[in-house]
Amino acid sequence: MLPGNKKERTACFHRLTEGDTSYCILQSNRFIEADPRQRAFVFRGSKEGLLMLCDNEILKICPFRSETERPDGANLGHLTSCPFCKRRHFEGSTAKRLCEEWSSVKLVLKRMRQELPEGRRYYEMGTTELPYSASTPDLVRRLIWIRVKSAVLRRDRYFCQDCGADFGGRRRKRFDHNARRGRGGYVWESLEIHHIIPRSKQGSDHPGNLMTLCPSCHRKYTSGMMVEFIEERRRVRQIVRSIRELPDDHDEWDFRGE
Secondary structure (H helix, E strand, O other), rough: OOHOOOOOOOOOEEEOOOOOOOOEEEEEEEEEOOOOOOOOOOOOOOOOEOEEEEEEHHHHHOOOOOOOOOOOOOOOEEEOOOOOOOEEEEOOHHHHHHHHHHHHHHHHHHHHHOOOOOOOOOOOOOOOOOOEEEEEEEHHHHHHHHHHHHHHHHOOOOOOOOOOOOOOOOOOEEEEEOOOOOOEEEEEOOOOOEEEHHHHHHHOOOOOHHEEEEEEHHHHHHHHHHHHHHHHHHHHHHHHHHOOOOOOOOHHHHOOOO
16 A cells, blocks of 8 residues: 555544544533533534534644643553453543443443332432442543433333323423413423432432433422422521520520420
């Protein structure tokens, strides 16, 4: 083969996998509003929740291209075979870590199918257990979350786990009397994933802590959590007010409870 006919190979650390096309996982310094612990992606796909598909033509002119070094300055290393996806990854790359941690999540899903009785697909009280290792980077957790949502929808067979509404897929069309400024019309609504124990209370993305809900039921659960949060704030304020009203002289306190 002549040197001029040799296929040009391009690489970039921000690509999820090697090949002619791959998803770009470059992150910005802006944090995601839904989860302040995670950074937002710079490039987004045509659909919400999908990353941008980068090909060799885009990679040639991309100003953020990074071939040899990771953001932390460590070398990418050599290509190694992955026992999970049967492909090759750079040692220490995000793609390799993603395969390792996603395999742990799949084992959790398999174990839950075997342990839970027929008809139950999640833990009623939720869980704070992580489905992957605690040292998993935020970027890998974000990519796993995209896959977990799809896996939970398939596990729940696209049914709302509260009212039993059958979506037959990810979304459905329904008539809304409030649409079109009160004239009514058909709107599309999608199933949503609900955390039984909220992330704000150390709830995890464990499949046992996730359930599928329609938008109406999800709003009901969210409203209930807001009421509990307000009540808890009110109780805390009452305790603080009671402490402030205690006498300054310790000798006047009655510890006998009489």
